Amino acid sequence: MKKTVEKVAIIGAGPGGLATAIALRKQSIDAHVYEKAKEFRPVGGGLGLMSNGLRCLDAIEPEIAITLKLAGCQVKRVTVNTSAGETIRTTESTMMAKYGQPFLTIWWWRLQQILASALPPEVIHLNHSYIGFEQNENTVITHFDNEKTVDSDLLIGADGVNSTVRQTLIDDGQPRYLGTMSWRTVINYNKNNNLLPPNEVVVMRGEKSILFLLNLGEGNMYWGARKVLSDSSLSNTATEVKSRVLKEFADWIEPVRKLIEATDAERILERPICDKPPLKQWSYGRVTLLGDAAHPMSPLAGQGANTTFEDAYELAECLCNFSDLQTALSAYDNRRIQRTAIIQTLTGESEKGLDKPTQQTNQQSQQEREEFQNWLYDYNPKSESRLRPWKEKVVI
Ligand SMILES: Cc1cc2nc3c(=O)[nH]c(=O)nc-3n(C[C@H](O)[C@H](O)[C@H](O)COP(=O)(O)OP(=O)(O)OC[C@H]3O[C@@H](n4cnc5c(N)ncnc54)[C@H](O)[C@@H]3O)c2cc1C
Numbered sequence: 001m002k003k004t005v006e007k008v009a010i011i012g013a014g015p016g017g018l019a020t021a022i023a024l025r026k027q028s029i030d031a032h033v034y035e036k037a038k039e040f041r042p043v044g045g046g047l048g049l050m051s052n053g054l055r056c057l058d059a060i061e062p063e064i065a066i067t068l069k070l071a072g073c074q075v076k077r078v079t080v081n082t083s084a085g086e087t088i089r090t091t092e093s094t095m096m097a098k099y100g101q102p103f104l105t106i107w108w109w110r111l112q113q114i115l116a117s118a119l120p121p122e123v124i125h126l127n128h129s130y131i132g133f134e135q136n137e138n139t140v141i142t143h144f145d146n147e148k149t150v151d152s153d154l155l156i157g158a159d160g161v162n163s164t165v166r167q168t169l170i171d172d173g174q175p176r177y178l179g180t181m182s183w184r185t186v187i188n189y190n191k192n193n194n195l196l197p198p199n200e201v202v203v204m205r206g207e208k209s210i211l212f213l214l215n216l217g218e219g220n221m222y223w224g225a226r227k228v229l230s231d232s233s234l235s236n237t238a239t240e241v242k243s244r245v246l247k248e249f250a251d252w253i254e255p256v257r258k259l260i261e262a263t264d265a266e267r268i269l270e271r272p273i274c275d276k277p278p279l280k281q282w283s284y285g286r287v288t289l290l291g292d293a294a295h296p297m298s299p300l301a302g303q304g305a306n307t308t309f310e311d312a313y314e315l316a317e318c319l320c321n322f323s324d325l326q327t328a329l330s331a332y333d334n335r336r337i338q339r340t341a342i343i344q345t346l347t348g349e350s351e352k353g354l355d356k357p358t359q360q361t362n363q364q365s366q367q368e369r370e371e372f373q374n375w376l377y378d379y380n381p382k383s384e385s386r387l388r389p390w391k392e393k394v395v396i
Pocket residue numbers: 011012013014015016017034035036037045046047048049108128129130131158159160161163164182184224271290291292293299301302303304305306307308
């Protein structure tokens with residue numbers, strides 16, 4: 001079959017843009033990635049890769065999934081504590097037993113490095129900040145701030161939650177603040193710390209606040225603190241950021257305060273947690289969206305990167321299996337929009353729920369939660385059943 005596209009320009013060398021380039025190049029499509037950063041630097045926080053994301057990466061390129069599993073931390077246990085340090089519950093991770101893939105935690109930067117190393121270096125163009133495009137029946141011309149332009153058959157906006165491609169394409173305004181501020185960083189993992197045992201994820205819950213502690217493998221750990229705050233303005237300096245998080249977590253147990261105190265202020269990233277309402281259409285002519293640019297969501301369910309890898313797999317599949325671009329892109333929209341809209345909506349509601357005291361889940365909602373998790377984590381590129389829609393509303 002004649003290829004739907006020969007040349008593709010992808011904006012953004014985050015997990016989504018890189019995974020998509022790998023998937024397309026494996027199908028002999030000449031995909032190039034354009035990234036505004038001047039170099040790849042050790043930035044970002046820790047994230048969790050689950051069975052749905054890992055299966056898609058495995059289907060794109062098995063070597064990547066193998067390397068990630070060696071680099072990251074395979075989580076055995078999740079413990080939920082109070083901010084006073086009392087254990088609410090400890091659960092063994094059932095991800096491997098139930099879904100055949102580990103619950104893997106890894107540094108965003110290592111994920112980026114591993115994905116980038118699976119591409120020929122000459123197809124990643126750093127220091128290319130996207131500023132606009134024009135399209136006609138035959139081509140799309142992309143413009144960068146360094147005055148370069150690129151002609152391609154398809155432009156993919158994988159440029160994150162503040163996507164400029166989405167702004168040019170749809171112009172649907174700024175992300176909306178979900179009412180929670182976050183502070184996060186990656187630091188060296190000290191085995192003798194009394195907060196985070198090896199191979200564990202620890203979640204601590206305080207009043208209108210939550211702290212995630214993740215082992216990331218290779219001697220690194222992540223702490224990510226979130227608090228419900230009406231004020232979403234950013235601090236002016238790194239010192240102010242650190243003072244703010246120390247103030248907001250002042251009534252937490254001493255080891256938490258010490259952990260924050262011991263962190264280099266320059267390395268704490270302060271961000272408001274935002275999303276956008278789901279879109280009805282992602283693809284227009286020769287331009288489409290992917291990852292956080294298409295479906296920015298609260299990180300509470302740890303699905304941002306995982307759903308992004310689903311997008312990458314499905315977009316490459318559609319471009320290879322349909323005979324013309326418009327049919328391929330509308331199939332991509334059909335496969336992805338409903339699923340990601342549900343996850344976006346539910347995670348957004350849960351993020352707003354941080355405002356309320358922790359509730360006991362009754363048996364019915366526990367069952368619904370498990371069904372929802374099955375739908376989420378069962379996503380398998382090798383099975384047609386992955387495209388089944390979720391049936392109803394659920395509290396996650
Ligand atoms: C606190 C927090 C915790 C999270 N935890 C998890 C988790 O546990 N699990 C999970 O799955 N996800 C998590 N996420 C979400 C996850 O980080 C993202 O969903 C994921 O990285 C999306 O990938 P992406 O490639 O679409 O976008 P991004 O990772 O945002 O990458 C976008 C890329 O585009 C580049 N770019 C932006 N603008 C331009 C431009 N104009 N021109 C060129 N390049 C541009 C950026 O520099 C960047 O490299 C978390 C997010 C946050 C904020």
